[in-house]
Amino acid sequence: MRKRLLLFIALGWVLLLIGDRVDELRVYQGASIAVYVIAIGSIILLTGYSGQISLGHGALMAFGGYVAALCVANASLPLWFAFVMAALVTGIFGGILGFAAARLSGPYLAGTTLALAVGLPSLANQFSILGGEQGIYLDPGLPPASLGESFSQYKWFFWITTLAALITMFWLANILQSKYGRTWRALRSNDVAAQLCGVHTGRQKVLAFSLSSGLAGLAGALLVLTISTVSPSAFPLSLSFALVTGAVVSGIYDLKGVMLGAVILVIIPEVADSVASRFGDSLKITSTLPGLLVSALLILAVLFTPNGPGEKLHHLRHKRKTHSG
Amino acid sequence: MYKFISSLLIGLSLGAIYSLMSISLVLVWRSTRVVNFAQAGQAIVSTYIAYEVVNRTGSFWLAFFVAILAGALLCAIVDRYFMRPLFKRVTSGPIVAIAPVVATLGLLGVLRAVVGFVWGVELKPIAAPVSLDGYSLGSEVLPFAPYNALVIVVVAVVLIALSLLFQKTNLGLSLRASAYSPEIARLSGIRVNEIRTLGWAIAGAAGAIAGILATPTSYLSPNSLDILLVFGFAAAVIGGLESMVGAVVGGLVLGLGVTFVSNYVSTSLIFPTAFVFLIVILLVRPSGIVSGKRSRRA
Numbered sequence: 342m343r344k345r346l347l348l349f350i351a352l353g354w355v356l357l358l359i360g361d362r363v364d365e366l367r368v369y370q371g372a373s374i375a376v377y378v379i380a381i382g383s384i385i386l387l388t389g390y391s392g393q394i395s396l397g398h399g400a401l402m403a404f405g406g407y408v409a410a411l412c413v414a415n416a417s418l419p420l421w422f423a424f425v426m427a428a429l430v431t432g433i434f435g436g437i438l439g440f441a442a443a444r445l446s447g448p449y450l451a452g453t454t455l456a457l458a459v460g461l462p463s464l465a466n467q468f469s470i471l472g473g474e475q476g477i478y479l480d481p482g483l484p485p486a487s488l489g490e491s492f493s494q495y496k497w498f499f500w501i502t503t504l505a506a507l508i509t510m511f512w513l514a515n516i517l518q519s520k521y522g523r524t525w526r527a528l529r530s531n532d533v534a535a536q537l538c539g540v541h542t543g544r545q546k547v548l549a550f551s552l553s554s555g556l557a558g559l560a561g562a563l564l565v566l567t568i569s570t571v572s573p574s575a576f577p578l579s580l581s582f583a584l585v586t587g588a589v590v591s592g593i594y595d596l597k598g599v600m601l602g603a604v605i606l607v608i609i610p611e612v613a614d615s616v617a618s619r620f621g622d623s624l625k626i627t628s629t630l631p632g633l634l635v636s637a638l639l640i641l642a643v644l645f646t647p648n649g650p651g652e653k654l655h656h657l658r659h660k661r662k663t664h665s666g
Numbered sequence: 667m668y669k670f671i672s673s674l675l676i677g678l679s680l681g682a683i684y685s686l687m688s689i690s691l692v693l694v695w696r697s698t699r700v701v702n703f704a705q706a707g708q709a710i711v712s713t714y715i716a717y718e719v720v721n722r723t724g725s726f727w728l729a730f731f732v733a734i735l736a737g738a739l740l741c742a743i744v745d746r747y748f749m750r751p752l753f754k755r756v757t758s759g760p761i762v763a764i765a766p767v768v769a770t771l772g773l774l775g776v777l778r779a780v781v782g783f784v785w786g787v788e789l790k791p792i793a794a795p796v797s798l799d800g801y802s803l804g805s806e807v808l809p810f811a812p813y814n815a816l817v818i819v820v821v822a823v824v825l826i827a828l829s830l831l832f833q834k835t836n837l838g839l840s841l842r843a844s845a846y847s848p849e850i851a852r853l854s855g856i857r858v859n860e861i862r863t864l865g866w867a868i869a870g871a872a873g874a875i876a877g878i879l880a881t882p883t884s885y886l887s888p889n890s891l892d893i894l895l896v897f898g899f900a901a902a903v904i905g906g907l908e909s910m911v912g913a914v915v916g917g918l919v920l921g922l923g924v925t926f927v928s929n930y931v932s933t934s935l936i937f938p939t940a941f942v943f944l945i946v947i948l949l950v951r952p953s954g955i956v957s958g959k960r961s962r963r964a
Contacts, residue, residue, distance in 0.1 A: 394764045396771065441945050448701035449907075449948070451767045452899040455703070456944055459896050460937035467934050529760060578892065582771060589768055594760045629782030629888070636775025643769050644752065648759035 342515065349511045353503065360499050369495045369567070370607050375502035376563045377587060377603035379509045383556035384588040385596060390517060391549035392529030397454030398557045399581030400461035405431040405558025406565035406576070407465070410477040415470075420482060420566075424505070427562035428555045435554020439547035458581040465573045476572025479565050502563050509556060514596055516552075525549055579632055583609075586639040592649015601650065609634050672800075672808040673929045674922070679814035681921020682821035686876035687898025688905065688913035689828070693869035695907055696845040697862050700766040704744065706895035707777030708870055709877030710888060712737035714785050716878045717792050717886055726795035733874045741870020745863045748773065782888040789890075794882035817879050824875060825914060828868070832910070841865050896937075897924075900944045906954020915955065919943075 360368055380402060388394050395401075405427035412423035438457070445453060465471040484497035516522055524545055527535040532542050565571040583606055591602030613630040620626050646653045687705070694702045716733035720726060749766070756765040796812040832838035844851040844858040845865065852858045876898070877891055884890065901920045905912025920943060927939045947954065 388764060389760050392760070392763060394767055396767075441948050445948060445952075448695070448767060449903065451703070451764075452701055452896075452903065453944055453948065456896050456900060456937075456941050459892065460941045463934065463937050467932070467938075529763075578889075579775075582775060585768060585771065589761070593764070625783060625786050628787050629779040632775050632782075633779030636772045636779065639772035640769060640776065643761070643765055643772065644755055647756045647761040647765060652759065 345511065345514060349507050353507050356503050356507075357500075360496060360503070365493060365495050368493070368499045372495065372498040372502045372567050373564075373607045374600075374603045375499070375506035376560050376567065377584075377606050378506045378599050379556055379563065380560035380584050381587040381591055381599050381602045381606075382509055382513050382596065383553040383560065384584055385591065385593060385599065386513060386517065386556065387549055387553035388588060389592075389594040390522060390525040390529060391546055391553075392525075392532075393546060393550060394451050394585075395454040395550075395553070396451050396581050396585060397457035397461075398553075398584050399576045399578065400454075400458040401431055401435060401554050401557035402561030402564060402580065403461060403465075403571070403573070403576035404434055405561030406571040407471060407477070408558065409562035410479040410565055410571040411470070413479050414477050420501075424559060424562050428559040431558020431561070432551050432555030435557075436547055436551035438554070439550030455581075458578050463573065472572070474572060474574070476570050476575070478570050481566050481569055498567050501566065505559065505563055509559070510596070510599070513556075517596065521545075521548070579635070582639075583635050586635050586642070589639060590642045590646075590649075592646070592651050595649045595651045598649050598651055605638070606635075609638075668803065668806050668808065669929060672810050673925050675808070675810040676814060676929075677922035677925035678918065679810075679817045679921075680925055681901075681918035682818050683876050683880050683894070683917075684897045684901045684921050685914040685917030686821060686824065686872050686879070687894050688901035688917045689825075689910055690869040690871075690873035690876065691898055691902045692905070692907060692910055692913045693865055693872070695902070697841075697865040698745075698749065698766075700749065700770065701899065702744075702770050702869070703767065703895065704770040704773035704777065705741075705869070705873045705898070706891045707774040707781075708737060708740045708744065709873040709894070710781055710886075710891045711740060711777055712870075712874035713792075713877040713881055713886060713891070714781050717785070717790055717881075720792055726793070729792075730875075730878055733878045734871045737874025737877070738867040738871040741873070742863050742867040744773065744870075745866035750859075778888045785888075787888055789885035789887050791885055792878070792881045798883065813882060820875070820879065824872070828872070828910070831868075837864075841868075897940055900940045903944055904947050904955060909954070912954050919955075 356371075360371060363371075380398065384395065384398060408430045409423040409427040412418045412426050413420065418426070441453065465476070466473050471477065481494070481498070484492050484494060488497075517525075524535070524540050527538065527540060528542055528545055536542050561576070564575070568575060587602035587606045589602075590605055591598035591600075610631050613634055614627070617623075617627040617630055687709075690705055691701060694700055694705070712733040715736045716729035719729035719732050723729070748769070752765060752769050756762055761768075794813045796816050798811050798813050800808045800811045802808070830838075832842060840851065840856045840861050841864070843854070844856055844861045848858045851861075876894060880891065880894055897920060898917070901916035902913050903916070904919055905914070905916030920940060923943060924936050924939050928936050
């Protein structure tokens, strides 16, 4: 564990140095990558370990985003506290949802969370405190003056999100190796056997769903920080789908692959833009291409690297060894 | 009173469409243990084809039958050339349990995007074959129109045809047998794989009918049927996901519930209502209101 801590500190240091050397756009994309890392991590915890699937994590992100924005805009709480609140409250909400979810498996859970993703953002229009279509403005504040005059806002976002992502990943890596991680894996591979070994399956599933929701809420709050408003349109159904894609591409069981999934999710809109501009920027292409790329990637990933690139590489290496030996 | 009657009638016609979508999900689930999230994508493709036919020929009914054929064909292709290779390929690791969900989700996205490429993302109307203006009762104009009545009649005919097919024909028997117990069905000489693809085709046809019936009262866009998918799924779960009768009951219950809430409370509560229905049913009676004995495990 100490080794891992050192590794994460070193990783943070490297990221900090990189953040100093690239231009503003890249720094901003770095912040988005960090947000996606947390969100995909939450899906890996849920799906890869406890074996539950959620198509509604975009809605949970929206929930966290609204919590954070309300904390800052209405109660004028400090930013860090708003993030903690977002994670906590979304976690509790997820726990309540988890009571229903824990009874379900596979497609039931998928469909229910899908309904959540379609329904929850439209609730925002129902309550005036949530600001309707326009949403709520979240004032991210200026970076502390002690960091110097030239310290840009985007770099400040990058620092915050990266720090959050590093802490989250450190925590995830530890918890997945702990008693809880083992219990969840046992649950996923055979819940009857797990029950016979004394695992309270329902409680463990609710716990996993709740923790995963908390992380999604944190990711949502950070996303809202980087775009400085929270509105229903920032959390479309396609966000939930993109997160699933990111997790499958990363390898649903593989925390190390998270970076890959997050980077791909950030790159896809850019690739789509450049392809669309080559074809003359018609509305048809610009609005459908990102969705096509995400979905096609999802299908290809399921067909060709179903358990992630890590396992595929392992397989290839193994094959080569047995051939030569 | 007017409000009550019109809510009842509108609810029925809405519920009829949900029932069809729900049936198409149930049929696939029974035979393959897959909730076909791509059903919304397949229905959108067949509905756009119908749109094209209406535009070219002006005949709603020709378009209706073309859509059914297209929906059935597309669904059979999806089973034969997409799902079957997928099951063959993905056999190990933590992904197995979620692979069907993830794959149909990806397919949904691809089909939506393809439709967007071909027909654009603007809203498109399909003209209804009969009037969309409500019947008038005395001085009041009900929101219930001849088209809504037509929807109820068409769905009723489709349901009767389906139940005859499933209960009275040999084909229906083999469909039910291979869904219930594939191995024993195979031993009895039923070609389970072909029958399964046929089951998918019937499901596709039902989904296509739901798609084209839902469109004249609103607009067509690449994601306009996602809502129908969610409601169809909710209806299927209310009905227990295993039973076709349950699917119809679930669809009607949901249609009526949603209409009454939107007429008496608030129109923006439609989604939350469906969601609450779903959660309450899952908590109180997880096997659905029309339940078999089998427990709810994938």
